[in-house]
Amino acid sequence: MPEGKLCNKQTVDTKEQLEALLADKGGKQYYEEMNHLDVNKSALTATLKKVVKSRFKTWLEICSHCGLCAESCFYYLANDRDPTQVPSYKIQSTLGKMLKRKGDVDNAFMQMCMDTAFAKCTCCTRCGVYCPFGIDTGVMFAYLRGILFSQGFSPWEMKIGTGMHRIYRAQMDVTVEDWVETCEWMAEEYEADWPGLTIPVDKENADIMYTVNAREPKHYPEDIAEAAILFHVAGENWTVPGEGWEETSLAMFAGDVAACKMQVESVYTAMDRLKPKRMVVTECGHAYRATVIEGPYWAGLKNGKTPVESIHYIEWVAEALRTGKLKIDPSKKIKEPVTYQDSCNYIRNGGLADVAREIMSYIAEDFREMNPCREHNFCCGGGGGLNGIGRYRQQRNIGLKIKRDQIQETGAKLVVAPCHNCWDAIRDMEEIYKIGIRWTFLKPLLIKMLEVPEHLKPKDE
Amino acid sequence: MYEFVTGPLAWLAFGLFAVGIIVRVVRYVRGLDWQADRVTYTVNVKFGVKGALRSIFYWLLPYGTRSWRKNPGFTFLVFLLHIGLLFTPIFLQAHNVLLKERWGISLWTIPESAADLLTIAVIFAAVFLALRRIALTEVRIITNAYDYLMLLIAVAPFITGIIARYQVANYQFWLILHILCGEILLVAIPFTKLSHFILFFASRAQLGMDYGIKRGGMKGKGLAW
Ligand code: SF4
Numbered sequence: 078m079p080e081g082k083l084c085n086k087q088t089v090d091t092k093e094q095l096e097a098l099l100a101d102k103g104g105k106q107y108y109e110e111m112n113h114l115d116v117n118k119s120a121l122t123a124t125l126k127k128v129v130k131s132r133f134k135t136w137l138e139i140c141s142h143c144g145l146c147a148e149s150c151f152y153y154l155a156n157d158r159d160p161t162q163v164p165s166y167k168i169q170s171t172l173g174k175m176l177k178r179k180g181d182v183d184n185a186f187m188q189m190c191m192d193t194a195f196a197k198c199t200c201c202t203r204c205g206v207y208c209p210f211g212i213d214t215g216v217m218f219a220y221l222r223g224i225l226f227s228q229g230f231s232p233w234e235m236k237i238g239t240g241m242h243r244i245y246r247a248q249m250d251v252t253v254e255d256w257v258e259t260c261e262w263m264a265e266e267y268e269a270d271w272p273g274l275t276i277p278v279d280k281e282n283a284d285i286m287y288t289v290n291a292r293e294p295k296h297y298p299e300d301i302a303e304a305a306i307l308f309h310v311a312g313e314n315w316t317v318p319g320e321g322w323e324e325t326s327l328a329m330f331a332g333d334v335a336a337c338k339m340q341v342e343s344v345y346t347a348m349d350r351l352k353p354k355r356m357v358v359t360e361c362g363h364a365y366r367a368t369v370i371e372g373p374y375w376a377g378l379k380n381g382k383t384p385v386e387s388i389h390y391i392e393w394v395a396e397a398l399r400t401g402k403l404k405i406d407p408s409k410k411i412k413e414p415v416t417y418q419d420s421c422n423y424i425r426n427g428g429l430a431d432v433a434r435e436i437m438s439y440i441a442e443d444f445r446e447m448n449p450c451r452e453h454n455f456c457c458g459g460g461g462g463l464n465g466i467g468r469y470r471q472q473r474n475i476g477l478k479i480k481r482d483q484i485q486e487t488g489a490k491l492v493v494a495p496c497h498n499c500w501d502a503i504r505d506m507e508e509i510y511k512i513g514i515r516w517t518f519l520k521p522l523l524i525k526m527l528e529v530p531e532h533l534k535p536k537d538e
Numbered sequence: 539m540y541e542f543v544t545g546p547l548a549w550l551a552f553g554l555f556a557v558g559i560i561v562r563v564v565r566y567v568r569g570l571d572w573q574a575d576r577v578t579y580t581v582n583v584k585f586g587v588k589g590a591l592r593s594i595f596y597w598l599l600p601y602g603t604r605s606w607r608k609n610p611g612f613t614f615l616v617f618l619l620h621i622g623l624l625f626t627p628i629f630l631q632a633h634n635v636l637l638k639e640r641w642g643i644s645l646w647t648i649p650e651s652a653a654d655l656l657t658i659a660v661i662f663a664a665v666f667l668a669l670r671r672i673a674l675t676e677v678r679i680i681t682n683a684y685d686y687l688m689l690l691i692a693v694a695p696f697i698t699g700i701i702a703r704y705q706v707a708n709y710q711f712w713l714i715l716h717i718l719c720g721e722i723l724l725v726a727i728p729f730t731k732l733s734h735f736i737l738f739f740a741s742r743a744q745l746g747m748d749y750g751i752k753r754g755g756m757k758g759k760g761l762a763w
């Protein structure tokens with residue numbers, strides 16, 4: 078049975094495997110091999126039996142084909158109401174059919190499923206909120222991705238991502254040394270402007286253990302410096318773990334549950350080792366979803382909670398502003414119209430809608446809600462790993478139109494987007510559609526507005 | 539014939555209906571898995587119960603959710619259909635007379651004119667829901683013959699019932715057909731996708747618990763359905 082050298086059912090656990098995949102630019106050979114990949118039918122049947130239990134079976138069975146989910150899906154709207162984008166249709170024609178055929182499907186079918194599960198669904202779970210039966214198609218697609226992954230049908234970048242997590246316990250090849258060095262470098266770099274600024278690594282019993290998205294040490298190290306500055310000004314007793322600092326999970330997008338477990342356990346181990354009072358997760362949506370919301374289940378923690386209380390960055394910001402740990406200079410509040418991008422992962426799926434509004438009430442004079450907003454907000458278009466998959470670039474770009482229109486309707490030129498995926502999607506959207514907007518994380522915005530206590534300011538000699 | 543369909547056959551239909559729905563619920567609950575579903579069903583129970591009740595309550599309320607409000611016409615038809623389907627057979631005078639005769643019990647009843655109105659409402663709603671399936675592309679693409687069959691099984695007792703009541707033609711024939719249709723409906727509930735009769739509650743409770751426990755219910759006010 079043909080198994081490709083790059084595209085196969087094996088997981089990526091060694092650097093050699095990973096390098097071979099990375100060397101295949103754009104996944105050309107990988108996708109070519111995928112065309113010949115066999116479906117292991119008995120394994121697929123067994124996986125289906127394990128994954129599709131009463132919840133999914135019921136969802137697939139009782140769907141009354143009412144179509145209420147159609148308009149809830151941003152892909153359906155962005156593709157001019159293409160009926161093949163109706164969530165019910167998408168899931169019935171993939172997972173539903175796979176189940177009906179008891180796993181007796183071919184390569185073409187599996188590739189169609191992969192294309193649907195990634196390029197037609199970002200697992201934003203919005204449709205589940207609009208279905209009278211509570212059929213959560215986004216959740217089913219997330220599990221379908223896992224079924225496909227077990228058979229080797231996963232986008233090239235996703236396969237690489239899972240390998241990264243398995244090897245580096247991070248979504249990118251950032252080693253513990255790289256990470257610690259970046260922290261030291263950033264502390265040195267900003268120390269002149271912020272006397273006493275440190276990034277304490279592996280400090281035990283701190284009030285806060287701060288964890289990040291690997292993109293930060295890799296591409297945006299200033300983000301770590303900014304976090305440090307804000308903790309410093311707020312007078313927090315904080316630390317970052319040397320190991321177990323990465324919150325994100327491309328493994329979750331890919332559906333590689335074993336890798337998901339390895340990843341979150343690295344963070345939980347850091348919690349056990351450093352015994353912080355709380356963990357704060359950087360401005361990332363899926364990272365929070367993976368490590369705080371879903372992670373305890375992968376790790377088998379029976380109370381469904383992380384070993385120490387974990388909060389999203391916006392929760393920390395709201396608390397710091399509320400309690401006066403951070404003070405905003407009223408004259409520096411945002412005067413222009415500004416809007417907020419509600420991330421599916423920590424707003425709809427994390428219950429933090431009010432927290433975001435609280436922050437905006439402290440920092441903005443003309444805050445404009447998108448329509449719809451809060452739990453009902455549309456996906457930015459880059460969720461579910463879509464930002465990073467070359468094969469589906471075109472489909473992703475079409476999906477961005479909904480967010481573009483939503484932002485334009487607010488009249489705001491500034492979008493606060495405290496989520497890496499949303500931030501990227503909005504950046505790409507501006508690049509493609511050029512509507513003249515700016516987008517930002519909270520950290521740089523806050524630093525510009527702070528009232529810095531005298532003793533923390535640099536002394537002019 | 540009349541004796542048979544209102545006697546042993548009725549017993550059988552009610553029996554299958556009752557046992558069937560119990561089995562469906564038991565199987566549903568037994569098939570839940572906290573780790574695979576990623577919801578701690580038996581821990582954080584307070585949040586779970588609250589989430590489940592909210593999820594059921596808002597969806598049972600006409601226009602109680604954003605989705606219902608966004609689709610006012612459909613919502614009207616759906617509630618009309620379901621209210622008629624549930625209330626008419628239970629509170630119909632003729633049914634209660636029969637009930638008294640056979641099992642010695644009877645419930646509060648509604649006037650015959652109200653029953654007529656409800657019956658017509660059910661038929662009206664079903665016709666428009668069927669037309670909607672044809673008219674809207676997003677509904678047509680997911681509709682299959684099974685969906686129409688379900689609709690037919692659900693309204694058949696009403697169509698035959700009203701014909702029998704007005705005794706347009708052969709009363710005995712329509713009456714027996716009406717009873718048979720009713721029994722088919724009862725049996726169809728647990729064995730077809732009409733099982734949403736009970737699984738609606740199971741599924742809504744499950745997603746409600748998911749949101750109530752894991753997806754923000756412990757932090758926010760609970761999802762604004
Ligand atoms: S809204 Fe729910 S029941 Fe209706 S078609 Fe969509 S998934 Fe099926």
Ligand code: SF4
Pocket residue numbers: 149150151152163164167197198199200201202203204205214215216218456
């Ligand atoms: S989860 Fe989101 S993207 Fe996927 S089908 Fe539902 S609404 Fe569409």
